[in-house]
Amino acid sequence: MKKNIVKIGLLSALFFTGVYNQSIASSYNHTSSVQEGLKTEKFKVYGNCGMCKKRIEKAALSVNGVKSADWNVESKMITVQYDDQIFSKQGKSMDNVYMKISKSGHDTQYYKSKDEAYNALPGCCQYDRSENSQQNDSHNHNH
Numbered sequence: 001m002k003k004n005i006v007k008i009g010l011l012s013a014l015f016f017t018g019v020y021n022q023s024i025a026s027s028y029n030h031t032s033s034v035q036e037g038l039k040t041e042k043f044k045v046y047g048n049c050g051m052c053k054k055r056i057e058k059a060a061l062s063v064n065g066v067k068s069a070d071w072n073v074e075s076k077m078i079t080v081q082y083d084d085q086i087f088s089k090q091g092k093s094m095d096n097v098y099m100k101i102s103k104s105g106h107d108t109q110y111y112k113s114k115d116e117a118y119n120a121l122p123g124c125c126q127y128d129r130s131e132n133s134q135q136n137d138s139h140n141h142n143h
């Protein structure tokens with residue numbers, strides 16, 4: 001008899017933790033639905049200084065759907081947060097962001113800037129291109 005009571009107590013404890021977990025899960029789902037469609041992507045952008053940072057971030061933010069852009073001077077990595085729903089509605093992808101940044105004169109790990117755009121940068125912003133010229137040269141070859 002005593003064993004049964006323990007059993008029932010254990011079962012109801014399990015039952016209540018189950019309900020408790022479920023309510024946590026549903027409230028969690030609720031907050032995450034606000035963030036729905038928001039994605040983050042990190043990639044390399046070449047540059048030197050604080051002026052580059054402003055230019056690079058401004059270029060990324062000029063693409064409709066980009067929510068935030070943060071370029072790190074030390075690591076040369078940019079973190080872009082974007083709304084995937086806005087992108088897909090407008091037929092855009094992160095490709096548009098890479099291109100926009102490269103057009104501002106800064107090479108990305110995906111696209112190389114045109115020489116004119118690079119040469120138009122202030123002297124202090126003309127980052128060393130020798131490091132990444134080799135891979136880009138072979139990429140740009142027209143056969």
Ligand SMILES: [Cu+2]
Binds near residue numbers: 048049052053124
């Ligand atoms: Cu600069």
